[in-house]
Amino acid sequence: MREVVITGLGIVSSIGEGVEAHLQALREKAAPRLDAQTFAPYQVHPVVPLDYDKQIPKKADQRQMEPWQRLGCYAAGLALESAGAKDDAALKARMHLIVAAGGGERDYAVDGQILTGLRTAANPGVFLNERLMSDLRPTLFLAQLSNLLAGNISIVHGVTGASRTFMGEENAGVDAIRIAQARIAAGQTDIFLVGGAYNAERPDVLLVYEMGGFLWKGPFRSVWERPGRGGGFIPGSGAAFLVLEAREHAEARGAKPLATLTGVASDRTRRTPGAVAQSLARLWKEVGAGRSPHVISGATGVAGATEEERAAIKDLAPNASLHPSGDLIGHTVEAQAPAGVVLAAALLQEADEAVVTSVGHWRGEGLVRLVRPR
Amino acid sequence: MTHDRQGRPLVAVTGMGVVTSLGRGQSENWAALTAGRSGIHAINRFPTEGLRTRIAGTVDFVAVEPFCAPMLSERLAILAAEEAVAEAGTGAKGDFPGPLFIAVPPVEMEWPQREALAAASGQTDAITYADLLKGAATGRFRAWHDLFLFGTVADRVAERFGTKGSPISLSTACSSGATAIQLGVEAIRRGETQAALCIGTDGSVNPESLIRFSLLSALSTQNDPPEGAAKPFSRNRDGFVMGEGAAALVLESAEAARARGARILGYVLGCGERGDGFHRTRSSPDGAPIIAAIREAIEDAGLTPDDIDYVNAHGTGTPENDKMESLGCMAVMGERMKRVPISSNKSMVGHTLTAAGAVEAVFSLLTIAKGRIPPTINHAVPDPAIPLDVVPNTARDAQVNVVLSNSFGFGGQNTCLVFGAEPR
Structure with a gap:
């Protein structure tokens, strides 16, 4: 099996744009940015204003997209830039793409x-x-079709090796990374652009989650404090993309590995009491995670899964440094796992091992483990 | 033979299931297809007054409640998978020994649900989304949260068949069904699993989805007679006709299939895939991505273009697709392509969209197994720009060992699969 490394990171969220802004926010335990007015009584973490011209040069392309697609295209551009691939047309023409996305958008x-x-x-x-x-x-x-974020990335950035779109909320993000990792490790492909995008500032997506009673409506509280008060998540707009490649492929083109992706695992449980904790224990072992990593938790704040996840991590990694991404950027659904991996890779500047959890608000469990590259 | 020339596990097909407007199951579908019978009819599921297109290949013999695209798509997937898993005879009931890859139409709430939320809000003045949110907050619509998540069809199918691991719901637009098969092939070749359940399903003919395609001028408007509307490769073709259906394939490593004495129905020999960054709905004018995808599939199978006996076309019947598909096939196969039979199942079942690649995979494998090529019906006015043998109007007996099946979709999706009777 080939070693799979991350050579490019791109992220936009309510906190800002780019890896440094997010790393700083993590270090400082920055307060989240919230919009509690537009959709009151619901709140969202709104994306920071972006100069889309920087990553989507043609206005005509911008007009053809709705916000979730623009966010994704923007973050994909950042990842390509960071991987030193943005101006390498031949490389992008054979780069494969997996996008985790929903879709929709209404008038x-x-x-x-x-x-x-x-x-x-x-x-x-x-x-x-x-x-x-x-x-x-x-x-x-064309702004509603799920695969048209991938289509727009092909058009705007010229990534045309092959493109696939995974749907299915949180686990779509984990599985996008899992399949890309497995294909590179097995030698089926050398390089992937993989990630997801989510626009929370949409009443129609709030609608689906509100029908199920999953939205947090009170004053902001940490995801860990929400379950005792009924639980719920605050959606966050954002997008995150990674460039993954075989180590030898990265070395051959002179790209610097930012992290080694050592394990990606996902699961489907029936969510009976204890199922999330048991699943995380199994996945923890599967990815070979240790007892004191940095943990970027995707915990949503939804009652049940959130407490189980916290207890499981405490048990599995008593010395872990725990960073809930939901407290910083909100819940980004399909982009939850990719965003967690971007944050984790950033933390490897000052740590040896990081684990990303992605436990869905309703279903799906996933773990990603990264280590500082040799 | 258990491995291909590249040393990868050979991928066998050991079970197939299919549902379309032509009927339920392989035999009903095959009988209709080879008789040149169309499943396209006037839509009676919803009023069609005011619409330019009033026909489709809907599946009307399957009832679900509440009626909506995810419910029908789930039901069609289950019917197809039941047939496929029973034929394969692998695993115990409800304990399929591998992962699920399922192509599902993008999910969204539909008009009856929006109307119910609006009514529940109590708003008697102009309705806005704030009112729908009020309706949602009543807690009376909890079950619809699950129903309208993108991952729910896959989750329910996974639960029912006991597939292993996290099921993958995917979309590559109109090539999705082929992508589901490709993901299964890749997993088996990696040695990750010995079996995979690959499904494409689509039950999404509703007013808004039809109108969306209509507004892009993608649909045939020749409503009368309905069965004459889908005219792939004809000069008077004027768009596709929406269809519904599902197909499921049980893929297994040939080694595992033989070891358990399973009957092998055929092999997935190769997959090719290429993105196109030219335009959101149109192919690169030179056809380069289509050509590359076809070439890659044939090479991946360890074959040459001369080995292709028959092409199961994407053949939507839109002016653009058929022209570009013809160009692509001619570029790869050269002059010989004029003698290679190519036909479009969509002339009879319509375009089953998300399901199409899987439905046509089943028909491709049946073509190999039965030695009979389903026709392209409604072929009265040949297009001089398409110099191909489209198997016009009548099925033809032929020994077919290797089939190329094409799938192309909006968003620059091009996926080609090669099926064979025997490994090479």
């Missing part, structure tokens, strides 16, 4: 007007047809 005004009209329409089905035919922007579809 909120159109939806509201249609719902208002449907109540009194003489023939609701015909009314719906007529309004959708006349009011939907044709290109909105």
Whole structure:
């Protein structure tokens, strides 16, 4: 099996842009940035304003995308830059891509007007047809399709080796990294761009989580303190991308390994009491994690899984330094694991081992282990 | 033979299942396909007044409650997987010995649910998303949270069949079904597993999804007669027709399949994949990514273009796709391509979108097994720009050992698979 290293990191979130901004926030235990007004009583961690021209030079491309796609394209550009691959067209043409994403995006005004009209329409089905035919922007579809973040990355950045999009909330992010790691380790591919993006500032995504009662509505509290008060997560906008490659491939092109990815494991449990803790114990062993790593926890704050995760980590790694990403950037769903790995890789500047947990708000458990490169 | 020339485990297919508008199961589908029968009909699932396209290959013989795309997609996937797993006879019931790779349509809440939330909000004036959120906060719609997560179809299928590990839900638009198979092939070749359950499913013909494609001018508008609308490779082709369906394949390492005495239905010999950064919905004008994907699939199979006996086309019936697919095949196979039969199952089942690559994989393997090539129906006006043998209108007996199956999608997705009767 070949050694798999990370050579590029890109991240944008409510805290800022780039690895340094996030590392500083981690060190200082910076207070999170929140928007409690726009969607009150719900709050979100809004992404910092970005100069999209820096990574998406054509305005026409920017206009074809909705925010989740722009965030992803931007972070992907940062990762390519950091890997020294941004200007290497030949390398990007054979670079493979896995994106973890949801999709959707609605035209909120159109939806509201249609719902208002449907109540009194003489023939609701015909009314719906007529309004959708006349009011939907044709290109909105391309901002709704899950695989069109990957498609936009191909267009904007020229990454065209192959592209796949994994859906399925938090575990999509873990599995994107897992499959990329496995393919490189087995010699099936040399280099991958992998990551995810999430736009929390959307009432339609809040809707899905609110139906299930998963959104935190009180004043901000750490994810660890939420379960005793009913639990819940605060969605965060952001995107994170990694360039993964075989060590020899990185060395041959003179790229500096920032971290060695030593294990990626994911699981599907039935979420009976104790299942998350048992799963994490098994995955901890599978990735070969030690007793005193830095741990970037993706704990959401949802009751049950959050307490189990904390207890499991305490048991598995009593000397760990624990950093919950949710307290810094909020819950970024599909981007949760990629963002955790970016933060963990940044911490390896001052540590030897880091573990990223990604326990989904509803299902899916995952772990990623990184060590300082030789 | 248990390994290919590159020393990788050979990947055998030991079980297949399929559901489309033509029927349930391999035999119903095969009988209709080879009879040149279309499953495309007038939509009666919802009113079509005011729509330019009023036809589709919907699957109307499967009922789900509440009716919505994720529920129907899940049900179709389960029907296909039941047939495939039963045929493979591997593992115990509910204990499939490998991972699940499933191509599912992107999930979102639909209009009946939005209307229910609006009603629950109590708002009698103009509705906004703030009102829908109020409706959501009543706690009366808890089950819809799970229903409208992107990972739920995969989770339920994984639970039912007892597949191992974290199931992967994927989308590569209209090549998704092929990508699901490709992920399974790769996992077996890595030696990670000896079996994989690979599924493509799509039950998403609803007003909004149809209108979205319609607004992009992707759909045929020749509604009458419905069964004549899908005309791949014809000069008068005017778009695709949406279809629904699902297909499942049980992939196994040939070594493991033989060791347990399983009947091998065929092999996945090669996979090729290439992104295209030219445009969101159109191919690079020179066809380079399509050509590269076809070449890579053939090379990955350890074959040459001369070994391809039949091409199971993506063949959507849009002016753009058929032209570019023809160009790509001609570029790779040269003059010989004019004599290689190529046909489009979509002329009969419509474009099953997320499921298409998997549905057509099953039909490709049946073509090999039965020695009969399903036709491209509705081929009355040949396109002089497409000099291919499209097996017009009538099925043809032929010995087929190696099939190239193409899948292309929005977002620059190009995935090609090579299936064979025997390893080479």
